[in-house]
Amino acid sequence: MSVRYDYKPFGHQHHHHQSQDNRHNYQISKTSESQQEHEGSGGQKMSEQTYVPETMQALRLPRGMHDEDEEKGNLGQRPRSGPALLEFDSAVPTPIPTPSQYLIKVQAAGVSVGEVRAITRVGEKYRNPPSNDATVVADGPDLRGPIPGREFCGKVISTPTEDQRMAAGPTFKVGDEVIGLLRCRGDNSDGDQTVDGEAADVVEGGHGAAAEYTLAVQQELAFKPRNLSAAEAATLPLATLAAWQALFVHAGFDPDDGECNRPSDGPLRVLVVNAGGTDVGRQVINLFNVPTFFPALSHHIMGGKGPNETAVWICVTGEPADLDTLRHSNYKFDASTTRTDIAEAFRENGWGPVDVVIDCSGPGGSATRRMLHSPVVVKNKGRIIGLHQPHSTYPDKPSERDMRAEAKARGLATEHVKVQPNGRHLAKISQFAERGDIRPLTHVPVFDLIDGREALVDAEKTRGMTGRVILRVDPAISEI
Incomplete structure (x- = not known):
């Protein structure tokens, strides 16, 4: 009726x-x-x-x-x-x-x-x-x-x-x-x-x-x-939808087939910039820790079950107080740095480049964007997802043109999230929140x-x- x-x-x-x-x-x-x-x-x-x-x-x-x-x-x-x-x-x-x-x-x-x-x-x-x-x-x-x-x-x-x-x-x-x-x-x-x-x-x-x-x-x-x-x-709604669309729309991950979200050469490697300073950054880490989306790989040796390999290696950056807040709130990540020169932090710590960069740092200058495009930070054919549209400059600076040319040569994909209301995405978020996976x-x-x-x-x-x-x-x- x-x-x-x-x-x-x-x-x-x-x-x-x-x-x-x-x-x-x-x-x-x-x-x-x-x-x-x-x-x-x-x-x-x-x-x-x-x-x-x-x-x-x-x-x-x-x-x-x-x-x-x-x-x-x-x-x-x-x-x-x-x-x-x-x-x-x-x-x-x-x-x-x-x-x-x-x-x-x-x-x-x-x-x-x-x-x-x-x-x-x-x-x-x-x-x-x-x-x-x-x-x-x-x-x-x-x-x-x-x-x-x-x-x-x-x-x-x-x-x-x-x-x-x-x-x-x-x-x-x-x-x-x-x-x-x-x-x-x-x-x-x-x-x-x-x-x-x-x-x-x-x-x-x-x-x-x-x-x-x-x-x-x-x-x-x-x-x-x-x-x-x-x-x-x-x-x-706002922070979690932004994180969801960053991962499952712009970064190309599949929320319905977690096995497809793993690179063939080991754990997915992720850098979340200013993770603790923003609500979106926290929810990005939350989503990367949901087993359904990014399941760990089990090793089977001689018919026995060996240790699980981590699904995602997560590095976060931010202010010391913000990183402490993340730890006290039990957000799981593997490495962190308070250095503003992220490329130098990767060199000093011997961290290999990542597959995906989620940039929650806000509108930044060309120096910040060049640093995140460095081969020390992100792999060739990697993805850089920004939660803020960079300020446009006209005419283009030579350094900006050079950065875009290098990104194109390395096969880097750079996208910016424009969070949109979406009932299907929000319904998924609600379901996983009810299960306790999304906090x-x-x-x-x-x-x-x-x-x-x-x-x-x-x-x-x-x-x-x-x-x-x-x-x-x-x-x-x-x-x-």
């Missing part, structure tokens, strides 16, 4: 004269196929109603602040960008889903300093948004600024009307707990979609998850791992939504662009 949900407002009250307690009612009507057939002939339509507030609590940025400040000469009185601009607002209009969108009641949301800085840098996009990009209220477009938060855990409140006309109905039902990664402006384009730094982008439509309700399409969602709390589950990021601190501004300001001071927090939107959920 298919189910149809009609999502429509009724009993609207004028926004400017309402209090926080006034509610905007949305009716969700649930009708079976057989009931639909009889509606035209006088059959009674059974319905059940749920009520969504007309306004919601959210952490948001003001719209058009910079122009106003410039006109009034207040540039020295307000911060120009970053978390200090955030405001907690208890009267933000609740978003209304399109026929392809789910309405999600958010339980916990992940927000990074880099994302907030990116939003404030492109705030001019929100002064005059296109009509299809504005929150719809009776008084016209919402004049508030965008809401941050790409990743979240929450509960489905309403399902897409276009899916409910299909025989199978929507993938996620009302009441299902889900995790998600929201699409950014610029996804599926040449825009820079990176994770742990300044290049993080703005959630499409400005409706991020640092709010009581958010909108998502099917490809942005997966079922929540049942063994994790909402706060734990909210740490998974949540338990070091990320949890704060209530109302304290989000102060939490992110503090994260910016202590961690810079990589600072990140989980915001507990539903007070009933448990902490990590």
Whole structure:
């Protein structure tokens, strides 16, 4: 039996004269196929109603602040960008889903300093948004600024009307707990979609998850791992999807056939640059340690079973404190260095070159990229996967042209991850998290939504662009 949900407002009250307690009612009507057939002939339509507030609590940025400040000469009185601009607002209009969108009641949301800085840098996009990009209220477009938060855990409140006309109905039902990664402006384009730094982008439509309700399409969602709390589950989507796509899309490994992921000449050799300083780096190491993806090789001698050969040799680089954090968190790796000259560290320690480099160091200069392309560091026909798009230089420097020519001659493949929402990838991550193979990021601190501004300001001071927090939107959920 298919189910149809009609999502429509009724009993609207004028926004400017309402209090926080006034509610905007949305009716969700649930009708079976057989009931639909009889509606035209006088059959009674059974319905059940749920009520969504007309306004919601959210952490948001003001719209058009910079122009106003410039006109009034207040540039020295307000911060120009970053978390200090955030405001907690208890009267933000609740978003209304399109026929392809789910309405999600958010339980916990992940927000990074880099994302907030990116939003404030492109705030001019929100002064005059296109009509299809504005929150719809009776008084016209919402004049508030965008809401941050790409990743979240929450509960489905309403399902897409276009899916409910299909025989199978929507993938996620009302009441299902889900995790998600929201699409950014610029996804599926040449825009820079990176994770742990300044290049993080703005959630499409400005409706991020640092709010009581958010909108998502099917490809942005997966079922929540049942063994994790909402706060734990909210740490998974962005960093783990970036790590997953680095390994299983860009590096060419196969998550469904681990035996094919081993080189013929011994263990897979991997270098993870700045592993401890980024959430993506931690999840890269986590994935390399999943036996299903990279199984160890068993030696059989004279009918007996000998010792297992390690599946992956992992070398990590980073600051001493970050490497200590990795060790204390039981992330498994074989070698480490705090040296900035990675090629020299490989020479001094007698380490052979690696098959794959995963670079989580952020946008770097040509000297850093040349070092990672060194034959001392990476084998011929090896892969270099960057989590950040390098800054382009025009015209090209001779050293840049020489590096590309050498990389081509050695058969090196260099790619940059533009993390994309992907329901299939996220579902796999959720399954392995439920098995205990993929771990949540338990070091990320949890704060209530109302304290989000102060939490992110503090994260910016202590961690810079990589600072990140989980915001507990539903007070009933448990902490990590």
